[in-house]
Amino acid sequence: MIFKRYLVSIGLTITTVLIAPVQINAVKYEARAILARDVGAIAKKTVVRIESTEGSFGSGVIIGRSERGTKNIYTVLTAAHVVKIPSNNYKIVTPVPLNSPIGRKRVTINLDAQRNIKVIPNVDLAVISFESSYTFAIGTIGNSEYADEGSPVYVAGFPKPGKAITRIAFQFTGGMISSRLDESDSNPQERNNGYDLAYTNITRAGMSGGPVFDAAGRIVAIHGQGDRNNQTPGEETSVGTMTDEKTGFNLGIPIQSFLKYQPQASTIVGARIDKSPLNYQLNDRTFTIGTKNKKFTRKFPIRSEDPPLFDVTKVNEQSYD
Structure with a gap:
């Protein structure tokens, strides 16, 4: 009788383990x-200047990179009114290339308004494409x-x-x-x-x-x-x-x-997209104290009551x- 009770006890325990729901902690990316x-630093590597023959100029940002043979095809997003006159000749002054062999200098690239510039309908946006053997960062x-x-x-x-x-x-x-x-x-x-x-x-x-x-x-x-x-x-x-x-x-x-307008931007122009929410606090702050040859590093955890990382005012x- 004691042996049977022992078996029943084991059986109940096993059943409980089998039917217990498995809890999975989902990782929320931020x-x-x-x-x-x-x-x-990101801005300086990705922002371009756009100039025209009429003497006006504006700005833009590199948002995509794809490949065509040995060339890189870059996509720049800008405001449509910056390139609003089709008869003008436009050129882009790029950031300093990441693989620049000519020192830290920007590159000037001439554009064909009909071939390189496309205005997005119903909104003041335009996309510009240009070809280059140089490597540029994308935002x-x-x-x-x-x-x-x-x-x-x-x-x-x-x-x-x-x-x-x-x-x-x-x-x-x-x-x-x-x-x-x-x-x-x-x-x-x-x-x-x-x-x-x-x-x-x-x-x-x-x-x-x-x-x-x-x-x-x-x-x-x-x-x-x-x-x-x-x-x-x-x-x-x-x-x-x-x-x-x-x-x-x-x-x-x-x-x-x-x-x-371009829901498949990551596939079509090689854009990098991150739609995750933003966490305004880091896991820790690291302070390095000392000379070049002798340093002491210590990490300080951030608590929720800590002030913001910067003063936006x-x-x-x-x-x-």
């Missing part, structure tokens, strides 16, 4: 915020749905020279999303060529077509307009801009507008050759 200077496309009010963003491009900065210089500025104009209570008929994101970054004429990066260095919008006191936004090309005073708010087209502006 992009990590990086320092502003690291986003700036990662993010998810503009996460770019809500208060999110830190960065704008990069090549603005028109001013009184103090008298030459064309790469500029990288910080700010935050101040408004989403595509909320459900807005009238679709009043949409302004797709400019649905407003932000506080400093921008100038010539930065039109440049990218808007999130805190992880992913492209979430294309910059193209500056709000002005006369309630008419001005296109930020380097000629023909309105002289009315800017309000400080600027506008960009969410990157999702491009992905709606301060403008981070840099210029390069």
Whole structure:
């Protein structure tokens, strides 16, 4: 009798183990915020200047790379008004190639407006393709749905020279999303060529077509307009801009507008897409103390009450050759 009870006990135990549900802990991937200077490094490697024969210029960002024989085919995303005159001859001044044998210099590439430029309908966007044997970095496309009010963003491009900065210089500025104009209570008929994101970054004429990066260095919008006191936004090309005073708010087209037009961007143009949410905190901070030959490194864990990695109320502006 005791032996039978023992067998029953074992049987119940085995049955319990067999029917118990298996719990699988799903890993949720999140992009990590990086320092502003690291986003700036991404921008400097991917942002291009677009020039025309009429003397105007704008900006753009490399978003894709594919291969054709021994050549690389690159895709640049910009604002359509930067390349709006088909009769003009346009050229791209690239970032410094990753495999440059000629020193740290940019490359100028002439474009055929009919063959290399395609305007996206119903929105102020255009894609430009160019061919090169050089290797350039490509920007990662993010998810503009996460770019809500208060999110830190960065704008990069090549603005028109001013009184103090008298030459064309790469500029990288910080700010935050101040408004989403595509909320459900807005009238679709009043949409302004797709400019649905407003932000506080400093921008100038010539930065039109440049990218808007999130805190992880992913492209979430294309910059193209500056709000002005006369309630008419001005296109930020380097000629023909309105002289009315800017309000400080600027506008960009969410990157999702491009992905709606080109949902297979990763396959068609070789784009890199990361739609994951953004985690604004790192796992740890590492401090290195000491001399070049003798260092002491210690990691400090970050707790949820720690302050943000950077202060988005301060403008981070840099210029390069």
